[in-house]
Amino acid sequence: MKILVPVKRVIDYNVKPRVKADGSGVDLANVKMSINPFDEIAIEEAVRLKEAGIATEVVAVSCGVAACQETLRAAMAIGADRGILVETDAELLPLAVAKLLKALCDKEQPRLVLCGKQAIDDDANQTGQMLAALAGWPQATCASKVVIADGQATVTREIDGGLETLRLNLPAVISADLRLNEPRYATLPNIMKARKKPLDTVKPADLGVDVAPRLTTLKVSEPAKRGAGIKVADAAELMNKLRNEAKVI
Numbered sequence: 001m002k003i004l005v006p007v008k009r010v011i012d013y014n015v016k017p018r019v020k021a022d023g024s025g026v027d028l029a030n031v032k033m034s035i036n037p038f039d040e041i042a043i044e045e046a047v048r049l050k051e052a053g054i055a056t057e058v059v060a061v062s063c064g065v066a067a068c069q070e071t072l073r074a075a076m077a078i079g080a081d082r083g084i085l086v087e088t089d090a091e092l093l094p095l096a097v098a099k100l101l102k103a104l105c106d107k108e109q110p111r112l113v114l115c116g117k118q119a120i121d122d123d124a125n126q127t128g129q130m131l132a133a134l135a136g137w138p139q140a141t142c143a144s145k146v147v148i149a150d151g152q153a154t155v156t157r158e159i160d161g162g163l164e165t166l167r168l169n170l171p172a173v174i175s176a177d178l179r180l181n182e183p184r185y186a187t188l189p190n191i192m193k194a195r196k197k198p199l200d201t202v203k204p205a206d207l208g209v210d211v212a213p214r215l216t217t218l219k220v221s222e223p224a225k226r227g228a229g230i231k232v233a234d235a236a237e238l239m240n241k242l243r244n245e246a247k248v249i
């Protein structure tokens with residue numbers, strides 16, 4: 001069973017994003033970029049399925065600028081067998097990525113696409129769902145446990161107030177939530193090995209996909225600064241302020 005894992009290059013989660021002075025977007029100049037954390041979890045899960053003898057090949061896919069090669073190498077250092085870069089300088093919205101992934105699924109014929117539940121830069125939480133719709137495949141989002149057996153996936157999802165268990169026929173799309181696993185550290189030997197693994201590059205036009213954005217970003221701004229806190233003398237003053245100033249009780 002081949003597993004395709006889409007991995008996105010995003011601002012590292014430790015970096016505080018800065019908005020460009022003209023408000024046109026987030027400033028990416030000289031900013032540390034990393035593999036999207038949920039995609040790292042998806043890769044780890046796919047690699048564990050391979051180690052368990054369930055998957056035969058793990059293919060990482062990244063769509064974006066040439067530097068996404070680093071993201072693919074990071075995925076290969078965790079254990080992905082090879083990488084595919086869909087190279088473009090165009091701004092990619094979730095629908096465009098879903099169309100690119102659909103075209104790659106037609107070509108690669110994976111039995112499972114294991115993506116992250118959301119990218120931490122756009123927080124869209126859309127790409128996996130759109131891919132499932134385009135491919136006509138079942139989907140289970142926000143997986144905290146995945147069991148594959150007899151051509152089916154049993155997926156546990158954390159939902160409000162409990163756990164939901166779904167059974168899907170393969171091929172399917174599953175998106176990884178935070179508690180699915182804890183990704184291993186990429187060791188130096190594995191980082192070195194990853195450099196020699198195959199990495200193919202294609203262009204959106206090779207896949208017959210028009211990636212032109214359907215949405216325009218009008219403005220990006222910083223969140224409002226929080227005011228300084230105050231100290232209250234006692235519980236009575238706190239209650240008074242909550243009731244009469246903040247008006248929250």
Ligand code: AMP
Pocket residue numbers: 005006007008009036038039061062063064092094097114115116117118119120122123124125126127128
């Ligand atoms: P999003 O819908 O943007 O929140 O992203 C959800 C998931 O789709 C991510 O966790 C990735 O697995 C995948 N994805 C989104 N954008 C890309 C991209 N440019 N390249 C590869 N995978 C992507």
